[in-house]
Amino acid sequence: MPTGPFINAAAIIGGAVAGATLGGKLPERVRANLPTLFGLLSVGLAFITIPKVANYAPVSLAAVIGTALGEWIGIENGFAKLAAAARTFADKLIPAKDGMPAETFIENYVSLVILFGFSGMGIFGAMHEGMTGEPSILYIKAILDVFTAAIFAISLGVMVAFIAVPQMLVQCTLFFLASLVIPLATPEMRADFAACGGLIMLATGLRIMGIKPFPVANMLPALVLVMPLSHFWTVYIA
Template structure:
Protein backbone atom coordinates (compact mmCIF):
# COMPACT_ATOMS: atom_id res chain seq x y z
CA UNK A 1 0.00 0.00 0.00
CA UNK A 2 1.33 3.43 -0.95
CA UNK A 3 1.65 5.84 1.95
CA UNK A 4 4.38 8.30 0.95
CA UNK A 5 2.23 10.40 -1.44
CA UNK A 6 -0.48 10.76 1.19
CA UNK A 7 2.00 11.87 3.84
CA UNK A 8 3.51 14.36 1.40
CA UNK A 9 0.12 15.75 0.38
CA UNK A 10 -0.96 16.08 4.00
CA UNK A 11 2.17 18.06 4.79
CA UNK A 12 1.39 20.56 2.02
CA UNK A 13 -2.18 20.98 3.29
CA UNK A 14 -1.11 21.41 6.92
CA UNK A 15 1.78 23.71 6.09
CA UNK A 16 -0.26 25.74 3.60
CA UNK A 17 -3.13 26.25 6.03
CA UNK A 18 -0.80 27.09 8.93
CA UNK A 19 1.17 29.59 6.88
CA UNK A 20 -1.97 31.26 5.52
CA UNK A 21 -3.40 31.51 9.04
CA UNK A 22 -0.23 33.08 10.40
CA UNK A 23 0.14 35.41 7.43
CA UNK A 24 1.54 38.76 8.48
CA UNK A 25 1.89 37.52 12.06
CA UNK A 26 5.09 35.85 10.96
CA UNK A 27 8.19 38.01 10.96
CA UNK A 28 8.59 39.87 7.67
CA UNK A 29 12.32 39.15 7.66
CA UNK A 30 11.55 35.45 7.91
CA UNK A 31 8.91 35.57 5.18
CA UNK A 32 11.26 37.38 2.80
CA UNK A 33 14.46 35.52 3.58
CA UNK A 34 13.31 31.89 3.61
CA UNK A 35 11.92 31.78 0.04
CA UNK A 36 15.39 32.83 -1.13
CA UNK A 37 16.78 29.87 0.79
CA UNK A 38 14.23 27.54 -0.78
CA UNK A 39 15.19 28.87 -4.20
CA UNK A 40 18.83 28.23 -3.43
CA UNK A 41 18.00 24.71 -2.25
CA UNK A 42 16.10 24.11 -5.49
CA UNK A 43 19.13 25.22 -7.51
CA UNK A 44 21.43 23.03 -5.42
CA UNK A 45 19.19 20.01 -5.92
CA UNK A 46 19.03 20.79 -9.62
CA UNK A 47 22.81 20.83 -9.91
CA UNK A 48 23.14 17.47 -8.17
CA UNK A 49 20.69 15.99 -10.69
CA UNK A 50 22.29 17.62 -13.73
CA UNK A 51 25.71 16.12 -13.05
CA UNK A 52 24.23 12.63 -13.47
CA UNK A 53 23.73 13.32 -17.19
CA UNK A 54 24.85 10.69 -19.72
CA UNK A 55 23.97 12.20 -23.10
CA UNK A 56 23.89 15.97 -22.74
CA UNK A 57 22.91 16.60 -26.39
CA UNK A 58 19.84 14.39 -25.91
CA UNK A 59 18.96 16.26 -22.72
CA UNK A 60 19.29 19.65 -24.44
CA UNK A 61 17.18 18.43 -27.37
CA UNK A 62 14.49 17.12 -25.02
CA UNK A 63 14.45 20.37 -23.07
CA UNK A 64 14.15 22.48 -26.24
CA UNK A 65 11.43 20.31 -27.75
CA UNK A 66 9.62 20.04 -24.43
CA UNK A 67 9.70 23.80 -23.91
CA UNK A 68 8.47 24.30 -27.49
CA UNK A 69 5.56 21.94 -26.85
CA UNK A 70 4.74 23.78 -23.64
CA UNK A 71 4.80 27.12 -25.45
CA UNK A 72 2.65 25.85 -28.32
CA UNK A 73 -0.07 24.49 -26.01
CA UNK A 74 0.22 27.47 -23.63
CA UNK A 75 0.84 25.15 -20.69
CA UNK A 76 2.05 27.82 -18.27
CA UNK A 77 -0.76 30.16 -19.28
CA UNK A 78 -3.26 27.37 -18.62
CA UNK A 79 -1.73 26.67 -15.21
CA UNK A 80 -1.79 30.41 -14.48
CA UNK A 81 -5.52 30.62 -15.28
CA UNK A 82 -6.13 27.55 -13.14
CA UNK A 83 -4.16 29.16 -10.32
CA UNK A 84 -6.23 32.34 -10.58
CA UNK A 85 -9.47 30.36 -10.50
CA UNK A 86 -8.24 28.36 -7.53
CA UNK A 87 -7.40 31.56 -5.69
CA UNK A 88 -10.84 33.01 -6.40
CA UNK A 89 -12.68 29.94 -5.11
CA UNK A 90 -10.54 29.54 -2.00
CA UNK A 91 -10.49 33.24 -1.11
CA UNK A 92 -14.29 33.23 -1.24
CA UNK A 93 -14.38 30.92 1.77
CA UNK A 94 -10.95 31.44 3.33
CA UNK A 95 -9.86 34.98 2.49
CA UNK A 96 -6.18 35.80 2.94
CA UNK A 97 -4.40 39.07 3.48
CA UNK A 98 -1.62 38.46 0.99
CA UNK A 99 -2.13 41.77 -0.80
CA UNK A 100 -0.58 40.36 -4.00
CA UNK A 101 -1.89 41.35 -7.41
CA UNK A 102 -3.08 38.64 -9.78
CA UNK A 103 0.05 38.79 -11.95
CA UNK A 104 2.45 38.51 -9.01
CA UNK A 105 0.33 35.79 -7.41
CA UNK A 106 0.33 33.75 -10.62
CA UNK A 107 4.09 34.22 -11.04
CA UNK A 108 4.82 32.83 -7.59
CA UNK A 109 2.14 30.15 -7.66
CA UNK A 110 3.35 28.62 -10.93
CA UNK A 111 6.92 28.54 -9.62
CA UNK A 112 6.03 26.68 -6.43
CA UNK A 113 3.59 24.43 -8.29
CA UNK A 114 6.54 23.15 -10.33
CA UNK A 115 8.72 23.02 -7.23
CA UNK A 116 6.21 20.83 -5.38
CA UNK A 117 4.89 18.68 -8.24
CA UNK A 118 7.86 18.29 -10.59
CA UNK A 119 10.77 18.11 -8.19
CA UNK A 120 13.30 15.34 -8.64
CA UNK A 121 12.76 14.25 -5.04
CA UNK A 122 9.03 13.80 -5.52
CA UNK A 123 9.29 12.09 -8.90
CA UNK A 124 12.00 9.64 -7.87
CA UNK A 125 10.51 9.17 -4.43
CA UNK A 126 7.17 8.13 -5.89
CA UNK A 127 8.79 5.82 -8.45
CA UNK A 128 11.04 4.34 -5.78
CA UNK A 129 8.13 3.54 -3.48
CA UNK A 130 6.15 2.10 -6.37
CA UNK A 131 8.96 -0.33 -7.14
CA UNK A 132 10.24 -1.16 -3.66
CA UNK A 133 7.50 -0.16 -1.24
CA UNK A 134 9.99 2.06 0.59
CA UNK A 135 8.54 5.57 1.22
CA UNK A 136 11.67 6.98 2.91
CA UNK A 137 12.51 9.43 0.09
CA UNK A 138 9.00 10.88 0.18
CA UNK A 139 9.26 11.15 3.96
CA UNK A 140 12.24 13.48 3.48
CA UNK A 141 10.28 15.55 0.97
CA UNK A 142 7.36 15.63 3.40
CA UNK A 143 9.48 17.35 6.05
CA UNK A 144 10.79 19.91 3.56
CA UNK A 145 7.37 20.58 2.05
CA UNK A 146 5.78 21.16 5.44
CA UNK A 147 7.94 24.21 6.07
CA UNK A 148 8.17 25.32 2.45
CA UNK A 149 4.39 25.42 2.00
CA UNK A 150 3.97 27.28 5.28
CA UNK A 151 6.38 30.04 4.26
CA UNK A 152 4.93 30.48 0.78
CA UNK A 153 1.39 30.44 2.15
CA UNK A 154 2.12 33.51 4.28
CA UNK A 155 2.23 35.42 0.99
CA UNK A 156 -0.05 33.38 -1.26
CA UNK A 157 -2.72 32.35 1.23
CA UNK A 158 -4.71 29.14 1.46
CA UNK A 159 -4.36 28.49 -2.29
CA UNK A 160 -0.99 26.89 -1.53
CA UNK A 161 -2.76 24.02 0.21
CA UNK A 162 -4.56 23.20 -3.06
CA UNK A 163 -1.22 22.21 -4.62
CA UNK A 164 -1.52 18.99 -2.61
CA UNK A 165 -4.15 17.78 -5.10
CA UNK A 166 -2.08 17.74 -8.33
CA UNK A 167 0.97 16.64 -6.33
CA UNK A 168 -0.90 13.65 -4.93
CA UNK A 169 -2.30 12.70 -8.34
CA UNK A 170 1.14 12.90 -10.00
CA UNK A 171 2.88 10.88 -7.29
CA UNK A 172 0.19 8.18 -7.25
CA UNK A 173 0.34 7.88 -11.04
CA UNK A 174 4.13 7.67 -11.03
CA UNK A 175 4.12 5.04 -8.30
CA UNK A 176 1.45 3.01 -10.09
CA UNK A 177 3.27 3.18 -13.43
CA UNK A 178 6.73 2.62 -11.99
CA UNK A 179 6.49 -1.16 -12.22
CA UNK A 180 5.76 -0.86 -15.95
CA UNK A 181 8.15 2.02 -16.77
CA UNK A 182 11.32 1.19 -14.89
CA UNK A 183 11.90 -2.29 -16.37
CA UNK A 184 11.98 -0.67 -19.82
CA UNK A 185 14.52 1.97 -18.82
CA UNK A 186 18.29 1.87 -18.67
CA UNK A 187 20.60 3.61 -16.21
CA UNK A 188 21.55 6.04 -18.98
CA UNK A 189 17.91 6.94 -19.64
CA UNK A 190 17.33 7.51 -15.92
CA UNK A 191 20.45 9.67 -15.74
CA UNK A 192 19.23 11.87 -18.59
CA UNK A 193 15.78 12.02 -17.00
CA UNK A 194 17.45 13.26 -13.81
CA UNK A 195 19.38 15.87 -15.77
CA UNK A 196 16.24 17.34 -17.36
CA UNK A 197 14.58 17.42 -13.96
CA UNK A 198 17.67 19.12 -12.58
CA UNK A 199 17.62 21.82 -15.26
CA UNK A 200 13.96 22.50 -14.52
CA UNK A 201 14.72 22.64 -10.79
CA UNK A 202 17.59 25.04 -11.47
CA UNK A 203 15.29 27.30 -13.51
CA UNK A 204 12.70 27.09 -10.74
CA UNK A 205 15.28 28.21 -8.20
CA UNK A 206 16.19 31.23 -10.31
CA UNK A 207 12.51 32.08 -10.60
CA UNK A 208 11.82 31.78 -6.88
CA UNK A 209 14.81 33.99 -6.10
CA UNK A 210 13.60 36.57 -8.60
CA UNK A 211 16.75 36.35 -10.72
CA UNK A 212 15.07 35.27 -13.98
CA UNK A 213 11.45 34.34 -14.65
CA UNK A 214 11.99 31.18 -16.67
CA UNK A 215 8.75 29.66 -18.04
CA UNK A 216 9.32 26.53 -15.99
CA UNK A 217 5.83 25.09 -16.42
CA UNK A 218 6.32 25.08 -20.19
CA UNK A 219 9.40 22.90 -19.72
CA UNK A 220 7.50 20.06 -18.03
CA UNK A 221 6.81 18.14 -21.31
CA UNK A 222 10.57 17.61 -21.52
CA UNK A 223 10.26 15.14 -18.66
CA UNK A 224 7.92 13.02 -20.79
CA UNK A 225 10.04 12.92 -23.94
CA UNK A 226 13.59 12.80 -22.57
CA UNK A 227 13.73 9.03 -22.03
CA UNK A 228 12.70 8.11 -25.60
CA UNK A 229 15.11 10.71 -26.99
CA UNK A 230 17.92 9.42 -24.77
CA UNK A 231 17.21 5.86 -25.93
CA UNK A 232 17.23 6.85 -29.61
CA UNK A 233 20.39 8.90 -29.14
CA UNK A 234 22.21 5.97 -27.54
CA UNK A 235 21.26 3.61 -30.37
CA UNK A 236 21.51 5.78 -33.47
CA UNK A 237 23.88 8.66 -32.70
CA UNK A 238 26.26 7.79 -29.88
Protein backbone atom coordinates (compact mmCIF):
# COMPACT_ATOMS: atom_id res chain seq x y z
CA MET A 1 0.00 0.00 0.00
CA PRO A 2 1.58 3.33 -1.04
CA THR A 3 1.45 5.19 2.28
CA GLY A 4 3.94 7.91 1.39
CA PRO A 5 2.07 9.31 -1.65
CA PHE A 6 -1.16 9.67 0.34
CA ILE A 7 0.60 11.37 3.26
CA ASN A 8 2.39 13.68 0.83
CA ALA A 9 -0.88 14.58 -0.89
CA ALA A 10 -2.57 15.27 2.45
CA ALA A 11 0.32 17.56 3.41
CA ILE A 12 -0.13 19.64 0.26
CA ILE A 13 -3.88 19.95 0.82
CA GLY A 14 -3.48 20.89 4.47
CA GLY A 15 -0.71 23.37 3.77
CA ALA A 16 -2.65 25.00 0.94
CA VAL A 17 -5.78 25.44 3.05
CA ALA A 18 -3.78 26.83 5.96
CA GLY A 19 -1.84 29.23 3.74
CA ALA A 20 -4.93 30.47 1.94
CA THR A 21 -6.78 31.17 5.19
CA LEU A 22 -4.06 32.16 7.65
CA GLY A 23 -0.98 32.90 5.55
CA GLY A 24 -1.44 36.65 5.56
CA LYS A 25 -0.38 36.69 9.20
CA LEU A 26 3.02 35.09 8.44
CA PRO A 27 5.90 37.63 8.55
CA GLU A 28 7.62 38.31 5.23
CA ARG A 29 11.04 37.35 6.61
CA VAL A 30 9.71 33.89 7.45
CA ARG A 31 8.31 33.41 3.94
CA ALA A 32 11.67 34.43 2.44
CA ASN A 33 13.89 32.23 4.63
CA LEU A 34 11.91 28.96 4.76
CA PRO A 35 12.81 27.82 1.19
CA THR A 36 16.51 27.98 2.09
CA LEU A 37 15.83 25.75 5.08
CA PHE A 38 13.99 23.30 2.83
CA GLY A 39 17.08 23.07 0.65
CA LEU A 40 19.24 22.42 3.71
CA LEU A 41 16.94 19.58 4.82
CA SER A 42 17.25 17.99 1.37
CA VAL A 43 21.05 18.16 1.66
CA GLY A 44 20.87 16.58 5.12
CA LEU A 45 18.78 13.70 3.79
CA ALA A 46 21.36 13.17 1.04
CA PHE A 47 24.08 12.85 3.68
CA ILE A 48 22.05 10.07 5.30
CA THR A 49 21.49 8.01 2.14
CA ILE A 50 24.79 8.42 0.26
CA PRO A 51 27.04 6.77 2.92
CA LYS A 52 24.97 3.56 2.64
CA VAL A 53 26.38 2.98 -0.86
CA ALA A 54 27.69 -0.52 -1.62
CA ASN A 55 29.79 0.38 -4.69
CA TYR A 56 30.29 4.04 -5.49
CA ALA A 57 31.76 3.39 -8.95
CA PRO A 58 28.50 2.23 -10.60
CA VAL A 59 26.64 5.06 -8.84
CA SER A 60 29.08 7.57 -10.31
CA LEU A 61 28.82 5.95 -13.73
CA ALA A 62 25.02 6.01 -13.58
CA ALA A 63 25.05 9.67 -12.57
CA VAL A 64 27.35 10.65 -15.43
CA ILE A 65 25.62 8.59 -18.13
CA GLY A 66 22.15 9.38 -16.81
CA THR A 67 22.76 13.12 -16.70
CA ALA A 68 24.30 13.07 -20.17
CA LEU A 69 21.28 11.14 -21.43
CA GLY A 70 18.93 13.58 -19.74
CA GLU A 71 20.76 16.52 -21.28
CA TRP A 72 20.63 14.88 -24.71
CA ILE A 73 16.92 14.15 -24.43
CA GLY A 74 16.34 17.59 -22.93
CA ILE A 75 14.16 16.59 -20.00
CA GLU A 76 14.27 20.01 -18.33
CA ASN A 77 13.55 21.72 -21.64
CA GLY A 78 10.63 19.34 -22.06
CA PHE A 79 9.28 20.39 -18.67
CA ALA A 80 9.61 24.04 -19.72
CA LYS A 81 7.63 23.41 -22.92
CA LEU A 82 5.07 21.43 -20.93
CA ALA A 83 4.71 24.34 -18.54
CA ALA A 84 4.18 26.76 -21.41
CA ALA A 85 1.52 24.53 -22.98
CA ALA A 86 -0.19 23.91 -19.65
CA ARG A 87 -0.19 27.65 -18.93
CA THR A 88 -2.20 28.28 -22.10
CA PHE A 89 -4.69 25.56 -21.21
CA ALA A 90 -4.94 26.52 -17.54
CA ASP A 91 -5.52 30.17 -18.41
CA LYS A 92 -8.96 29.13 -19.67
CA LEU A 93 -9.81 27.23 -16.48
CA ILE A 94 -8.21 29.00 -13.54
CA PRO A 95 -9.05 32.62 -12.79
CA ALA A 96 -6.32 34.91 -11.57
CA LYS A 97 -6.27 35.64 -7.87
CA ASP A 98 -7.29 39.16 -6.93
CA GLY A 99 -4.42 41.58 -7.28
CA MET A 100 -2.28 39.21 -9.39
CA PRO A 101 -2.04 39.31 -13.20
CA ALA A 102 -3.48 36.20 -14.83
CA GLU A 103 -0.20 35.41 -16.62
CA THR A 104 1.78 35.56 -13.37
CA PHE A 105 -0.76 33.38 -11.60
CA ILE A 106 -0.69 30.67 -14.29
CA GLU A 107 3.09 30.70 -14.57
CA ASN A 108 3.55 30.30 -10.81
CA TYR A 109 0.85 27.65 -10.58
CA VAL A 110 2.23 25.46 -13.37
CA SER A 111 5.76 25.81 -11.99
CA LEU A 112 4.45 24.62 -8.64
CA VAL A 113 2.83 21.56 -10.26
CA ILE A 114 6.22 20.58 -11.68
CA LEU A 115 7.97 21.31 -8.37
CA PHE A 116 5.61 19.10 -6.34
CA GLY A 117 4.90 16.35 -8.85
CA PHE A 118 8.23 15.84 -10.61
CA SER A 119 10.89 16.70 -8.05
CA GLY A 120 13.88 14.43 -7.60
CA MET A 121 12.96 13.74 -3.98
CA GLY A 122 9.38 12.77 -4.88
CA ILE A 123 10.37 10.44 -7.70
CA PHE A 124 13.14 8.79 -5.71
CA GLY A 125 11.00 8.60 -2.57
CA ALA A 126 8.13 6.86 -4.37
CA MET A 127 10.46 4.35 -6.05
CA HIS A 128 12.32 3.79 -2.78
CA GLU A 129 9.09 3.01 -0.93
CA GLY A 130 7.97 0.70 -3.73
CA MET A 131 11.15 -1.35 -3.45
CA THR A 132 11.73 -1.29 0.29
CA GLY A 133 8.36 -0.47 1.86
CA GLU A 134 10.06 2.43 3.68
CA PRO A 135 8.13 5.72 3.20
CA SER A 136 10.42 7.94 5.32
CA ILE A 137 11.70 9.95 2.34
CA LEU A 138 8.17 10.87 1.29
CA TYR A 139 7.37 11.69 4.92
CA ILE A 140 10.22 14.19 4.90
CA LYS A 141 9.01 15.56 1.57
CA ALA A 142 5.54 15.90 3.10
CA ILE A 143 6.99 18.04 5.90
CA LEU A 144 8.66 20.29 3.33
CA ASP A 145 5.60 20.40 1.07
CA VAL A 146 3.14 21.40 3.78
CA PHE A 147 5.10 24.61 4.38
CA THR A 148 5.86 25.18 0.70
CA ALA A 149 2.17 24.80 -0.19
CA ALA A 150 1.22 27.18 2.60
CA ILE A 151 3.66 29.84 1.40
CA PHE A 152 2.51 29.64 -2.22
CA ALA A 153 -1.17 29.51 -1.22
CA ILE A 154 -0.79 32.95 0.36
CA SER A 155 -0.58 34.40 -3.15
CA LEU A 156 -2.16 31.66 -5.30
CA GLY A 157 -5.04 30.69 -3.05
CA VAL A 158 -6.58 27.32 -2.23
CA MET A 159 -6.12 26.16 -5.86
CA VAL A 160 -2.67 24.97 -4.70
CA ALA A 161 -4.45 22.07 -2.96
CA PHE A 162 -5.46 20.55 -6.32
CA ILE A 163 -1.79 19.96 -7.14
CA ALA A 164 -2.00 16.98 -4.79
CA VAL A 165 -3.93 15.04 -7.46
CA PRO A 166 -1.26 14.84 -10.23
CA GLN A 167 1.47 14.40 -7.64
CA MET A 168 -0.28 11.40 -6.07
CA LEU A 169 -0.87 9.84 -9.50
CA VAL A 170 2.82 10.16 -10.41
CA GLN A 171 4.05 8.81 -7.08
CA CYS A 172 1.61 5.88 -6.98
CA THR A 173 2.57 4.88 -10.53
CA LEU A 174 6.27 4.90 -9.62
CA PHE A 175 5.53 3.00 -6.40
CA PHE A 176 3.83 0.11 -8.19
CA LEU A 177 6.39 0.01 -11.00
CA ALA A 178 9.25 -0.08 -8.51
CA SER A 179 7.60 -2.88 -6.51
CA LEU A 180 7.99 -5.12 -9.55
CA VAL A 181 11.77 -4.79 -9.22
CA ILE A 182 11.93 -6.22 -5.69
CA PRO A 183 12.42 -9.89 -6.70
CA LEU A 184 15.33 -8.89 -8.95
CA ALA A 185 17.13 -6.47 -6.62
CA THR A 186 19.98 -7.50 -4.32
CA PRO A 187 20.83 -5.57 -1.14
CA GLU A 188 23.82 -4.04 -2.95
CA MET A 189 21.63 -2.85 -5.82
CA ARG A 190 19.17 -1.26 -3.40
CA ALA A 191 21.97 0.46 -1.48
CA ASP A 192 23.44 1.88 -4.68
CA PHE A 193 19.99 3.01 -5.81
CA ALA A 194 19.52 4.87 -2.51
CA ALA A 195 22.95 6.49 -2.87
CA CYS A 196 22.14 7.62 -6.41
CA GLY A 197 18.90 9.13 -5.15
CA GLY A 198 20.92 10.82 -2.43
CA LEU A 199 23.08 12.52 -5.05
CA ILE A 200 19.94 13.83 -6.76
CA MET A 201 18.57 15.09 -3.43
CA LEU A 202 21.91 16.80 -2.77
CA ALA A 203 21.70 18.52 -6.15
CA THR A 204 18.09 19.46 -5.40
CA GLY A 205 19.03 21.02 -2.08
CA LEU A 206 21.91 23.03 -3.53
CA ARG A 207 19.58 24.25 -6.28
CA ILE A 208 16.86 25.31 -3.84
CA MET A 209 19.42 27.23 -1.78
CA GLY A 210 20.67 29.00 -4.89
CA ILE A 211 24.21 27.65 -4.54
CA LYS A 212 24.38 25.73 -7.82
CA PRO A 213 21.61 25.36 -10.45
CA PHE A 214 22.03 21.64 -11.08
CA PRO A 215 19.82 20.24 -13.88
CA VAL A 216 17.98 17.97 -11.46
CA ALA A 217 15.37 16.78 -13.98
CA ASN A 218 18.12 15.79 -16.41
CA MET A 219 19.71 13.65 -13.67
CA LEU A 220 16.63 11.44 -13.22
CA PRO A 221 17.64 8.78 -15.83
CA ALA A 222 20.44 7.81 -13.44
CA LEU A 223 17.82 6.18 -11.21
CA VAL A 224 16.94 3.80 -14.06
CA LEU A 225 20.56 2.97 -14.86
CA VAL A 226 22.08 2.57 -11.42
CA MET A 227 20.67 -0.85 -10.48
CA PRO A 228 21.70 -2.66 -13.70
CA LEU A 229 25.12 -1.04 -13.47
CA SER A 230 25.39 -2.04 -9.81
CA HIS A 231 24.55 -5.64 -10.67
CA PHE A 232 27.09 -5.71 -13.50
CA TRP A 233 29.76 -4.20 -11.26
CA THR A 234 29.14 -6.65 -8.41
CA VAL A 235 29.09 -9.74 -10.64
CA TYR A 236 31.88 -9.01 -13.10
CA ILE A 237 34.21 -6.44 -11.53
CA ALA A 238 34.02 -6.15 -7.74
